[in-house]
Amino acid sequence: MRKKYKHYSEEEKLNLLREYEESGLSVYKFVQRCGVSNRSLFLRWLHQYETEENSVSLPAEPSENDMANRSKDDYRQEIKAQKKRIRELEKALSFSKLETKARDMMIDKAEVYFDIQIRKKSGAR
Template sequence: MRKKHSRFSEEDRISLLRAYYQSGLSKYSFCKLHSLSGLRLLNYWIEKYGDKVKSLSSPSITSTEEDMANRSKESYREENAQLKKRIKELEKALSFSRLETEARDLMITRAEEYFNIPIRKKSGAK
């Protein structure tokens, strides 16, 4: 027995395409989620209505650009101070990590000398 396919109005197709572009899902996942008959149908709609949907859904100014335009100098200074503080923390963590690596290398070198066995892998090993 064949499954009866539902028909979509043009408004439904456009709204589904808008939802597809905003969802970030793969075509397959989107078709499965919205019970579309297959990828062929979605590809056909994209080909037919894609330009129309993209032109309607892309605003000229995004909300982040508006937020940045309306921010005060004080908020920029605060964010800059927070970022500088974060950079100092990360540099400190990086230097500590480098010291740890150097200490491990030194320990391995001393162990190789003391026990007279190779611990590190050789570059040409098969």
């Protein structure tokens, strides 16, 4: 029994490639999710469109006309999302600082306990 393969039009290929670029998924997971017949076919499309300079591009930056047509709610939502992202990054930074401080304390204790120099001296070559 032969498998029946689906033939994709150029438009379908480009749409799938655009979705792949926007999804951020691995090729394997994207192929599974979208139901493309196999991964090597999809990789061939990627290679083909990159070499032909018809590569899929990300959405363009908003132009001045697009920005003028945005509502205040859109701006508020964007600002809210950016503030949330800033809070997340500040939290990650503070956690990183705590990790660094704990690591330094552990090295200090190990140097005292084992009576050896762990950190390099600043003038060492």
